[in-house]
Amino acid sequence: MDRHFPHTSQLHKIFNRNTVKLSYSCMDNLATIINAHNKRILRPDNTPAATRECNRPKKSKDNCPLNGKCLIKNIIYKAIITPDNSQPKQYIGLTSTTSKERLGNHNHSFKARSKSNETELSKFIWKLKDQNTNFSIKWSILQKASPYNPATKRCNLCLSEKYHILISPKNITLNKRSELISNCRHRAKNKLSVSNTTYATLLATPLVAGPLNFCNQLLYIVCNQ
Numbered sequence: 001m002d003r004h005f006p007h008t009s010q011l012h013k014i015f016n017r018n019t020v021k022l023s024y025s026c027m028d029n030l031a032t033i034i035n036a037h038n039k040r041i042l043r044p045d046n047t048p049a050a051t052r053e054c055n056r057p058k059k060s061k062d063n064c065p066l067n068g069k070c071l072i073k074n075i076i077y078k079a080i081i082t083p084d085n086s087q088p089k090q091y092i093g094l095t096s097t098t099s100k101e102r103l104g105n106h107n108h109s110f111k112a113r114s115k116s117n118e119t120e121l122s123k124f125i126w127k128l129k130d131q132n133t134n135f136s137i138k139w140s141i142l143q144k145a146s147p148y149n150p151a152t153k154r155c156n157l158c159l160s161e162k163y164h165i166l167i168s169p170k171n172i173t174l175n176k177r178s179e180l181i182s183n184c185r186h187r188a189k190n191k192l193s194v195s196n197t198t199y200a201t202l203l204a205t206p207l208v209a210g211p212l213n214f215c216n217q218l219l220y221i222v223c224n225q
Ligand SMILES: [Zn+2]
Pocket: 053, 054, 055, 056, 064, 065, 066, 067, 068, 069, 070, 071
């Protein structure tokens, strides 16, 4: 207003701060701002570093336990354990971190007896070890799935794991039926608590659109997690 109708302008008498009211109707409303924020932080990371599938040099890619896909995150994986003297068994698991990290944890649980009860798989491996039975393990990726999304309140990762456990043959599977009713562990990641509420986590938390103001939105998320 001041720029386009300065005091020197002929039209200043008609168009000035006292005669014209400016509204914010042309600016983004809260819902648009929140949706843009949510879209930005929920967008998958497509940088070359984030999309790398294996960190082994090309020559030794054949040695990768997951066929050159060990850096992929959010996957359902399958382990087939073949003992020397009996039928193969199968274990299904999920990970929201890289499969390499998850496999590392599994391998650690096969070595440390204190971790032997960590998973059904480690229990089985320790049983074989105690019987002095040799075995081989083959890992593979069954599928990729999206982790818990606070906007949809759905965790495809947990759902897909349950689906694969459900369809796997009962006589060879190591997974317990009770795993089908377990709660999603990924939801807690989006939870804000007073002790660890930092600016970064606030910024990284998707907001829910509605008639509440920004502070109330944050409170709403904290209370609803
Ligand atoms: Zn690899």
